[in-house]
Every structure is written in structure tokens, then in C-alpha cells.
Amino acid sequence: xxxxxxxETQTVSRARTPLPVPQxxxxxxxxxxxxxxxGLLLVTxxxxxxxxxxxxxxxxDAAERITNGQIPSVxxxxxxxxxxYYLFWLTSFLFPHGQxxxxxxxxxxxxxxxxxxxxxxxxxxxxxxxxxxxxLPFLLFSALPFTTGDFYPFPGSDGFGIYNRQVxxxxxxxxAALVAVRSTPVLGVVMGVAMLxxxxxxxxxxxxxxxxxxxxxxxxxxxxxxxxxxGALVIAALGLIEIPTGMTAAYLHDIMALxxxxxxxxLPRLVQAAxxxxxxxxxxxxxxxxxxxTRIEGLTETVAEPGLIRWxxxxxxxxxxAFILAGLLFESQNTGSxxxxxxxxxxxxxxxxxxxxxxxxxxxxxxxxxxAVALPPAVTITEKAxxxxxxxxxxxxxxxAHLGTLDAVSVRPDFQRQAxxxxxxxxxxxxxYQRIAEDNVLPSYLLYSDFDFQVLLMKELDATAGAxxxxxxxxxxxxxxxxxxxxxxxxxxxxxxxxxxxxxxGADPYRAVPQPSxxxxxxVKATDLVLLPTCxxxxxxxxxxxxxxxGLTDHRRITLTPCADAFIRNGMMPAATxxxx
Numbered sequence: 207x208x209x210x211x212x213x214e215t216q217t218v219s220r221a222r223t224p225l226p227v228p229q230x231x232x233x234x235x236x237x238x239x240x241x242x243x244x245g246l247l248l249v250t251x252x253x254x255x256x257x258x259x260x261x262x263x264x265x266x267d268a269a270e271r272i273t274n275g276q277i278p279s280v281x282x283x284x285x286x287x288x289x290x291y292y293l294f295w296l297t298s299f300l301f302p303h304g305q306x307x308x309x310x311x312x313x314x315x316x317x318x319x320x321x322x323x324x325x326x327x328x329x330x331x332x333x334x335x336x337x338x339x340x341x342l343p344f345l346l347f348s349a350l351p352f353t354t355g356d357f358y359p360f361p362g363s364d365g366f367g368i369y370n371r372q373v374x375x376x377x378x379x380x381x382a383a384l385v386a387v388r389s390t391p392v393l394g395v396v397m398g399v400a401m402l403x404x405x406x407x408x409x410x411x412x413x414x415x416x417x418x419x420x421x422x423x424x425x426x427x428x429x430x431x432x433x434x435x436x437g438a439l440v441i442a443a444l445g446l447i448e449i450p451t452g453m454t455a456a457y458l459h460d461i462m463a464l465x466x467x468x469x470x471x472x473l474p475r476l477v478q479a480a481x482x483x484x485x486x487x488x489x490x491x492x493x494x495x496x497x498x499x500t501r502i503e504g505l506t507e508t509v510a511e512p513g514l515i516r517w518x519x520x521x522x523x524x525x526x527x528a529f530i531l532a533g534l535l536f537e538s539q540n541t542g543s544x545x546x547x548x549x550x551x552x553x554x555x556x557x558x559x560x561x562x563x564x565x566x567x568x569x570x571x572x573x574x575x576x577x578a579v580a581l582p583p584a585v586t587i588t589e590k591a592x593x594x595x596x597x598x599x600x601x602x603x604x605x606x607a608h609l610g611t612l613d614a615v616s617v618r619p620d621f622q623r624q625a626x627x628x629x630x631x632x633x634x635x636x637x638x639y640q641r642i643a644e645d646n647v648l649p650s651y652l653l654y655s656d657f658d659f660q661v662l663l664m665k666e667l668d669a670t671a672g673a674x675x676x677x678x679x680x681x682x683x684x685x686x687x688x689x690x691x692x693x694x695x696x697x698x699x700x701x702x703x704x705x706x707x708x709x710x711x712g713a714d715p716y717r718a719v720p721q722p723s724x725x726x727x728x729x730v731k732a733t734d735l736v737l738l739p740t741c742x743x744x745x746x747x748x749x750x751x752x753x754x755x756x757g758l759t760d761h762r763r764i765t766l767t768p769c770a771d772a773f774i775r776n777g778m779m780p781a782a783t784x785x786x787x
Contacts, residue, residue, distance in 0.1 A: 256362025
């Protein structure tokens with residue numbers, strides 16, 4: 207006798223549940239959570255500053271460009287797909303007082319929450335308990351803006367890897383549909399929308415999603431007809447986007463450019479991804495081996511004719527292997543995400559099947575190992591959130607005059623004091639830091655994770671914004687286009703100006719900034735104001751200056767503040783110029 211993971215499990219487990227879950231409870235919890243999160247965006251909730259906090263400033267740059275009519279990939283080079291930027295822009299419009307990091311982190315729920323609702327409605331008809339087991343982790347991972355990796359010893363908000371987290375949440379919804387949804391129309395809708403969103407968020411996410419869909423197809427869980435229809439609709443949607451905007455072709459061009467800049471063997475990156483998630487990968491492998499000794503064989507209903515291929519692939523061990531492969535392929539290209547959270551729906555279904563089988567050493571062992579797969583990401587994210595928000599009780603607000611909702615952060619006073627001291631050293635010993643940058647290293651290997659660097663960055667953004675306004679008032683000019691020679695360019699968002707077309711956002715000059723074309727250089731030449739942060743001068747900032755130097759030949763360089771040089775376009779400078787800093 208064998209036990210199928212899907213159909214029999216639901217009726218048996220529901221009958222044995224001491225406290226049955228009301229059918230509509232999972233959907234009600236999902237809806238209530240969405241309302242609560244939307245309510246939290248109506249006010250500005252201060253967040254504790256964290257490592258690489260500036261990463262989410264990319265969304266500010268993109269949103270202001272979109273407001274001014276620019277199109278991702280068409281009008282500016284982006285490191286990932288356009289969907290996240292448009293969702294941030296839309297959510298910012300709907301919730302103008304929302305904290306930017308929370309907006310960036312929660313905006314993908316515009317896509318994931320309705321899809322999760324469809325999954326929940328379908329699964330709740332047969333097993334409200336299983337639906338609840340899908341909904342609660344989904345809400346945990348979506349609501350808490352934290353990654354599963356540790357990048358700094360002090361607790362704080364994870365302002366980086368947001369699009370990676372969003373991809374993992376999309377994969378979670380897709381996985382839940384593939385392992386549990388019976389309605390083929392619902393399965394087709396969730397699969398099609400999720401795959402489109404994955405592609406438009408980050409192409410490596412679509413690769414991981416394709417692995418999940420292929421496994422479901424081979425195992426007989428996903429009908430070929432539904433897969434073909436969903437795939438055709440995704441292609442049609444990309445075509446409809448392409449016709450009026452040209453964005454699809456431009457995005458594919460950006461992908462090819464990024465691939466050429468990041469060439470390298472895949473195997474070392476897969477090994478690195480496996481090593482960073484060693485405990486989870488090992489537990490999954492052991493669980494798969496132990497499951498071979500149980501009577502649990504099938505995950506699917508009869509949506510495909512029995513055959514050798516289905517017999518080979520419709521096994522929990524193969525399902526687990528496919529999910530881990532999808533995760534490794536995606537994580538091999540990442541720095542910070544919610545790694546492998548999408549394994550949870552599969553684990554929940556397998557555990558439900560184990561619960562109705564006669565207890566034995568293999569089933570108990572498999573259950574323990576599966577819990578070791580599912581629980582660590584949830585525990586890690588919950589722990590990081592608790593540490594960050596508990597530690598924030600000792601924080602002080604970062605007071606600024608010009609940053610708007612961007613300054614809704616808090617930080618320990620000793621880090622603020624450290625930032626002030628380092629600012630003095632950066633100014634007094636600029637030549638030393640210049641030489642360090644010219645040696646193509648950072649003054650600290652963890653500089654971008656250091657809290658004092660992030661504090662100083664925000665304080666100097668505020669000072670630079672004030673200096674720009676003062677300069678404009680003193681000299682009777684207005685800089686309509688502003689560009690920063692740095693990883694992020696939030697100044698146009700802060701001052702409500704435009705940014706030059708065609709240049710790269712998320713400007714890592716070693717991984718994500720292609721060699722500027724003649725059109726890019728011409729765009730930089732037409733930019734009214736180009737900023738160069740100098741506290742400290744870094745190798746990346748120097749490299750960006752070198753990349754765009756030909757576009758600055760018609761600009762005059764001045765010291766705008768002690769921590770920012772400015773390149774002002776000729777014609778914007780009055781005969782007698784006074785500094786605003």
C-alpha cells in the first residue's frame with residue numbers, strides 16, 4: 207500500500223484534527239494582514255538603520271525617474287527587472303507617508319497577496335489546516351523585511367536584497383499552487399502571473415520558477431495544456447508591454463549586458479550557494495533519502511496518465527531535489543534573500559502525508575528532517591526582526607531637514623558619534639583615503655555594512671541637499687537634472703528633480719555599469735549638476751568618475767560641501783559664483 211501526498215491526505219487529516227480549522231479562517235487572516243500592513247503605510251514608522259541600508263535608495267531613484275516619464279531599461283540601465291520599481295512607485299503614490307524601506311519591502315504584495323488568496327480559496331475547500339499552513343509562513347516572510355543571511359554583527363533593518371526577497375515570495379506562491387491547487391484554471395492563472403512577475407522582477411527568479419514548473423509537469427501535477435496556455439499568455443503579455451514601450455527588448459538587452467559583465471563558471475557559484483545554506487541543503491538531502499524508505503510515493507492527483515516519467519518524478523524525494531535545485535540556481539546570483547522559503551509548501555504537504563501514515567522510524571526521521579528544512583528560515587527572520595526592533599529601543603532618531611520620509615530611521619548614539627568622528631577624519635586626511643581608493647580597496651572591508659557609514663551617508667545627503675538649495679538661491683539658478691557618482695542617486699527624489707537618461711542605477715561599477723556609450727556620455731554632458739561624494743572617496747566612486755569623465759568636460763568642479771564635490775554644467779554658473787556649502 208502506498209500513500210499519496212495530496213488527495214487522501216486532506217480528507218484523513220481533516221477528520222483527525224482535534225480542533226478543525228474553519229474553512230474561511232486562512233483567507234480571513236490573509237485579508238486582515240494585508241489591511242494591517244496597508245494601515246502601517248499610512249504613517250511613517252521609523253526603522254532601525256542596518257547594513258547596506260542604502261541599497262533600497264535605488265527604488266527612490268527609479269520611482270522619481272518613472273514619475274518624470276522615464277521607462278526602466280529604455281531610459282535607464284537597471285540591475286534587475288522593472289516590476290519592483292513600478293510597484294514601489296505605485297505604492298509610494300498611494301501611501302505618500304509610508305517609510306520607503308517598508309514600501310519597497312511590501313509593495314510586491316500587490317501581486318503575491320491576490321495570488322495567495324486564489325491558492326488559499328482552492329486549498330481551504332478540502333483542507334483549511336493546510337491552507338493555514340501556507341498562509342501563516344507567507345505572511346511572516348512577506349511582512350518582516352529581513353533576509354535569512356547575516357552580513358553584520360549588529361542588529362538592524364535589511365535594506366538590501368529586496369528584489370531577491372520578493373522573488374522568493376513569488377516562488378513561494380508558485381510552489382504552493384503547484385503542490386496543492388486542484389482547479390486547473392486557478393493553477394494556470396497563478397502559474398502564469400507568477401512566472402510573468404518573476405521574469406519582470408529578476409530573470410534568475412524566472413529560471414528557478416521554470417525548474418519548479420518543469421518538475422510539476424513531469425510529475426503529472428501540471429497539465430501540459432495549462433502549461434502551454436500559461437506560457438503563451440506570458441509571452442503575449444511581454445509582447446503587449448513591448449509594443450508601446452519597447453521595454454521587453456530593452457530589458458533583454460540589459461540582461462545580456464549584465465551577463466557579459468558577470469561571466470564566470472556556474473559550478474563555483476552553485477557550491478557557494480550550497481555552502482551558505484549548508485544546513486538546509488543537507489537536511490533536505492537527508493530527508494529525501496529517508497523518504498525513500500517510507501510508503502509515501504505520490505504528490506499528485508490524476509491529472510496525467512500513469513507512465514514511466516510520472517512514476518520517476520512524482521516522488522517526494524524528486525520533488526525535494528527539484529526545489530533545492532531551483533533554489534541553488536537562484537541563490538547562486540544573490541547577495542541576501544529569503545533563501546529557500548518556497549520549500550515550505552512542499553514540506554507542509556509531505557508532513558501532512560506523514561501524519562496519516564503509521565508511525566515508524568523512517569516517517570519520524572523524515573518528519574524531523576523536514577522540520578529542520580522548514581523552520582530555520584522562519585526562526586532566523588523572526589530572530590533578526592526581534593533583535594533589530596528590541597535594539598531600536600536604545601536608538602536615537604536621525605534628525606535631518608531635507609530627506610522627508612527617508613530620514614525615518616534610528617541609530618544608536620555611539621554610531622552617530624562614530625560617524626561624526628569619521629567625517630572629520632575623511633575631511634582632514636582626504637589624501638590618505640584618496641590613495642587607498644586608488645589602490646582599489648576599501649578603507650574597511652565591511653565599509654558599506656558599517657552603520658556609521660550609512661549614518662554619515664544620510665547626514666551628508668541632507669547637507670548636500672541643503673547646499674544645493676542654498677547655491678541655487680544665491681546664484682539665481684535651478685538644477686533640473688542631478689546625477690550622483692555613487693551606488694545610489696536619491697538626490698532627484700529628495701529635491702523632486704529629474705535624473706539623466708540612459709545612465710545606470712544601482713551603480714556598482716564592477717558588476718552593473720556597462721561601458722558608457724556615446725549617447726550616455728552626451729546625456730551626462732547635458733546634466734546640470736553631477737555630485738561626487740568624498741567622505742570617504744572610494745574606489746567605486748573613483749571608477750564611476752573615470753567612466754563618466756568624458757561627460758564632464760563641459761562642467762566646472764567646485765567644492766559644494768566638505769564632503770561633496772559638484773560638477774556644474776557650463777551655462778549654469780554665473781560669472782561670480784558663490785558656494786552653497
